[in-house]
Amino acid sequence: MPPRLHCPVPLQEGALLELPSTAARHVQVLRLQPGDPVTLFDGRAGEWDASVERMGRSEVLVRVGSHRAIDREPAVQVHLAIGIPANERMDWLVEKAAELGAASIQPLATERTVLRLQGERALKKQAHWQAIAAAACEQCGGNRVPVVHAIADLASWTPPAGLLRRVLSFDVAARPLQGTRADAPVLLLSGPEGGLSPREEDRARAEGFEPVTLGPRVLRAETAPLAALAALTLASAPEVPAP
Structure with missing residues (x-):
């Protein structure tokens, strides 16, 4: 090849x-x-x-x-909004999200975010993550590189309209992700280490985010959104025609 x-x-x-x-x-x-x-x-x-x-x-x-005109993208678009995890874990998250077919990635600064970036440092980090996404698509065969948006503060971020909104939650009343409807583009919100604060999750619910869960196991901040992304995209992946 x-x-x-x-x-x-x-x-x-x-x-x-x-x-x-x-x-x-x-x-x-x-x-x-x-x-x-x-x-x-x-x-x-x-x-x-x-x-x-x-x-x-x-x-x-x-x-x-x-x-x-070959397309290897999932049938369902999934946009990730991620509370930035610490250290280099966001690099790994972006790479794997691109491999799994994320439509876009929105890095978010939350109350519990450890990595704080502003100004030129934030722009350089955004460009770095965008390059990682492009390299991942080179490797996996994806022809649509997910856009990595500029870092935003969750408290002032306005979620894009027209998407089904889901938030990964520790709430005992959260519905299993696999049982939720995903026949339209999805916006999946996930927190950093320790998850979203109660205030942030309340605000997300007020903005129409439905709490969902992946089950009883506690996954790392960089693992949980990828597991959710895989659950939504791999099940909907289209058949690829022979070249």
């Missing part, structure tokens, strides 16, 4: 294209040679056959081939 390269620039059959720096480095690390095939995707839909045309010291030129 040819290497897959995320190339977020306009792609057109027959075009001679200089790869963006990240994709070019990938080609050089793999030591590809002129004539070697690659697969390009822009992160929005479908993918293109292509071949290496010329290798330079830092630049790589490819010839874009035909487009294939």
